[in-house]
Amino acid sequence: MKAAWITNPRSGDLSVSVGDTDAPVPQDDRIVVDVEAVGLTFAEPTWATNGTLPLPDGSQRASPVIIGHEFAGRVAVTGSATSGFSTGDRVVGLIDFWRNGAAAEQASVLPGEMTHLPDNVSAVDACTLPIGALTAWQALFDFARLKKGETVLIHGGAGAVGTFAIQIAKDAGARVVATARGHDAVALCRKLGADHAIDTASERFEDVAGPVDVVFDTVGHDLLERSWSFLGRGGRLVTISGEAEDAPSPERAAALGIEAHWFIVKPDPAQLAEIVARVADGRIAVQIDRTYPLSDARKAFEEAESRARRGKTVLLVREAAGS
Ligand SMILES: NC(=O)c1ccc[n+]([C@@H]2O[C@H](COP(=O)([O-])OP(=O)(O)OC[C@H]3O[C@@H](n4cnc5c(N)ncnc54)[C@H](OP(=O)(O)O)[C@@H]3O)[C@@H](O)[C@H]2O)c1
Structure with missing residues (x-):
């Protein structure tokens, strides 16, 4: 699948690369999501969770380190030990920062990291909410x-x-x-x-x-x-x-x-659902600054250095994202 990752965090190359990598392997406790849109946080390449620190269990983080932890998309595959989500459901969520993000055609997500997305909130707007x-x-x-x-x-x-x-x-x-x-x-x-x-x-x-x-x-x-x-x-x-x-x-x-x-933001599906409901009923408006296709992820980070930012920048992974 196509994905965007940090080129080599352990050696200090914090540029963003786009290329092909393996799609996530379905697991019993995970849900594989077809990603439609991903919100960007421009400090992300510098985070210690990217591999400069060992993982909480002491092991080294594997490459590639895929960016973009807040996403919106559709459920592709549900694990046998998951509940609450079915194939085709629209979802929005935040993947734990120690794991791979969602700037990719597919992402592996725990059910406790996401919530359902109503039809009247676009994937572009939704993906800005979890961070x-x-x-x-x-x-x-x-x-x-x-x-x-x-x-x-x-x-x-x-x-x-x-x-x-x-x-x-x-x-x-x-x-x-x-x-x-x-x-x-x-x-x-x-x-x-x-x-x-x-x-x-x-x-x-x-x-x-x-x-x-x-x-x-x-x-x-x-x-x-x-x-x-x-x-x-x-x-x-x-x-x-x-x-x-x-x-x-x-x-x-x-x-x-x-x-x-x-503090560092934590996934919380109940709070996220409250926020999604406020966007759905118009109490919260989403400010989209710019959108880039996934293939331009590197350009998005390079341009962010030198411009004023007004709201959120989004990577479009699939064409359905704006609908
Ligand atoms: N701990 C967490 O859980 C967490 C979560 C999300 C974000 N963050 C961090 O929080 C920070 C903000 O994130 P963000 O995504 O909101 O970044 P952002 O979109 O770049 O927003 C920062 C805003 O602050 C403005 N600003 C900068 N200097 C200012 C000044 N002297 N006076 C008034 N406004 C000023 C910027 O304006 P200009 O564009 O004109 O400079 C920009 O509008 C980042 O460092 C990010 O890494 C942390």
């Missing part, structure tokens, strides 16, 4: 415990995760302040429902945002650093930028009387 939207959902609800009436400051509101975070927080009854870079990005944040959008190129959020209960950071660096002292006692800071070694210090959080969390 883009689920990360925002887990940050806002599992970690920040955001409540109706609270104010959340979202850094990077025009990005893949940020565009969902604005809408999910608004839908939950929160007041939303978002940061973004440039006029168009700020306008997008407002269009998605941000009550206040701040252009970090010309304004400091500290000067204009007012008190907030929660900061959700998708940018890192200076914006994250300045957010620590911006939160009052009882505030919650959640960041997804950087790697585990960059995670916020619990001692620093305790000294300031705030909570601080870094």
Whole structure:
């Protein structure tokens, strides 16, 4: 089958290659999915799960390391020990980062990593949800415990995760302040429902945002650093930028009387189903930045380096993806 993989993560060649490789072998506890579309996260080639670390069982990860862990498609083969899914079902899901992703004609998925997809949500839109939207959902609800009436400051509101975070927080009854870079990005944040959008190129959020209960950071660096002292006692800071070694210090959080969390999104079919339902009924709109055919996966990563990103970039694996 055709697939896109990281050329050689262990030797440090983090470019993306496209070629032919073996299709997944059906297994009793797995479901083989005919992939239609895959969401891209451009930091993916640098992740330690790609083979620079041993697998959780101590073994080395096999090559090729296929990218693209959030997908939408149709069930092709169900394992004898799986339940809840039948051949032909439309599905959307998130494959654990230690295993091969879905930027391929077929992917091997555990039933607990995916949920059903209704006919009125396209595969292109759906494939952006299991990382883009689920990360925002887990940050806002599992970690920040955001409540109706609270104010959340979202850094990077025009990005893949940020565009969902604005809408999910608004839908939950929160007041939303978002940061973004440039006029168009700020306008997008407002269009998605941000009550206040701040252009970090010309304004400091500290000067204009007012008190907030929660900061959700998708940018890192200076914006994250300045957010620590911006939160009052009882505030919650959640960041997804950087790697585990960059995670916020619990001692620093305790000294300031705030909570601080870094996490990696986990598959959660029940939460994903809640998100899919909101897309199906129009409460959440998906922002597609660009689409590329699977054969242009390398180009997608190369071009991402040098352009502003507004929402999610998607790889189209099969023609049915946009329908
Ligand atoms: N831990 C997890 O589970 C998890 C899950 C998903 C993503 N992530 C990570 O989270 C980060 C965001 O992911 P993403 O997919 O949303 O990336 P993305 O689509 O590139 O979005 C990042 C956004 O932040 C904006 N930005 C950058 N610097 C800014 C600044 N100084 N002020 C305001 N906005 C700024 C970018 O704007 P420009 O395009 O104009 O620079 C872009 O719109 C990445 O590092 C990704 O690897 C982690």
